[in-house]
Amino acid sequence: MKEDVLVSLTELSNNHKGMKSKLINLTSGGNTMQKKALVVIDIQNDITKNYKEIVENINTAIDWAVNNDIHVVYIRHENLSVGTRTFKPNTKGAELVLDMKIVSNNVFTKYKGNALSSEEFIAFVSQNDIGDFYLAGADAAVCVKSTCYNLCKANYGVNVLADCITSYDKRKIGDMLSYYESKGSKIISLNDLVANHSIETTN
Numbered sequence: 675m676k677e678d679v680l681v682s683l684t685e686l687s688n689n690h691k692g693m694k695s696k697l698i699n700l701t702s703g704g705n706t707m708q709k710k711a712l713v714v715i716d717i718q719n720d721i722t723k724n725y726k727e728i729v730e731n732i733n734t735a736i737d738w739a740v741n742n743d744i745h746v747v748y749i750r751h752e753n754l755s756v757g758t759r760t761f762k763p764n765t766k767g768a769e770l771v772l773d774m775k776i777v778s779n780n781v782f783t784k785y786k787g788n789a790l791s792s793e794e795f796i797a798f799v800s801q802n803d804i805g806d807f808y809l810a811g812a813d814a815a816v817c818v819k820s821t822c823y824n825l826c827k828a829n830y831g832v833n834v835l836a837d838c839i840t841s842y843d844k845r846k847i848g849d850m851l852s853y854y855e856s857k858g859s860k861i862i863s864l865n866d867l868v869a870n871h872s873i874e875t876t877n
Contacts, residue, residue, distance in 0.1 A: 709804045711745040712736065715789060715811030715818055717774050718750060720760040720767035724840040725812055729773050731838045731864050732810050736775045738868050745802060747780045749789045751817065787820035790828070806831035808867070809859075810838035814850045826858040833860045835867060 712735055717725055739746045752768055753761040761768050770776060782795040789795055798804075807825055809832065811818055818839055825832045834854045841847055851861050862871070 709745070709802055710806040710808065711747050711799070711802075711804045712739040712808045712810065713747045713749060713789060713821070714774070715749045715809065715821060716751045716813065717748075717771050717811050718761065718767065719769055719771055720765075721771075721812050722840060722842040724842070724844060725771065726773075728810075728838055728840050729771065731835075733775045734864060735808070735810055735835055735838055735867060736777055738871075739808075740777055744808075745780060745804065746778045747782065747795070747798070748776070748778075749792070749795065749811070749817075749821075750781060750783045752783055752785055754785055784817075787817045788824045789817070789821040790824045804830075806833070808833045808835060808871075810835045812840050814839045814841040815843065815846045816841075819850060819853065822854045822859050823857050831860075832858065833862050833867075833871075835864060836861050837864050 714732060714736070717729070717732065736746055738744075748770060750768065750770065751761045752763045754763070770781070780798060782789070782792045782798065784792040784795070807830055809818060809822060809825075813819075818834070822832055822834060832854075834851070836851055839847065839850075841850070855861050
């Protein structure tokens, strides 16, 4: 999967301008709260087996999202390039792994690194007024990187779960965390997520 940061942000802006500012009006006094989504990227059978080291953390993050009424989204990659053997459509390798909890039907397919290259995912974000994202998955140096970059550039709130991402080359993860932060993402741990990022109710 090649890193793809070439999604047309101009087109994204034109078609979905102001998505981040579409907040839920919780009271007549104007208090608002952004809708949030946990986005799990490319945890499929053809991904690096290093995913096994983080899948329980991902499952814990999924439980947290469910308990806090947060959308859980699964992004799948399919490789259409001639001559490639992994992530091919209609193969076991392209299926989500069995040891990850599947708690929603929000499964969207992309053909490039960036999750925002999926029109179905963009439509879901718009329809549900989502403005804040928690990212997990793989590969930290490719698809997570590209998705983080493009979400930040589109002025969404982005939180990368540091212990819920992995890579074929785990030596790159430290540099990737610095990269995400340099683009405007927050870096948080799973423990911090569970302890401090529950949705507060508004009276």
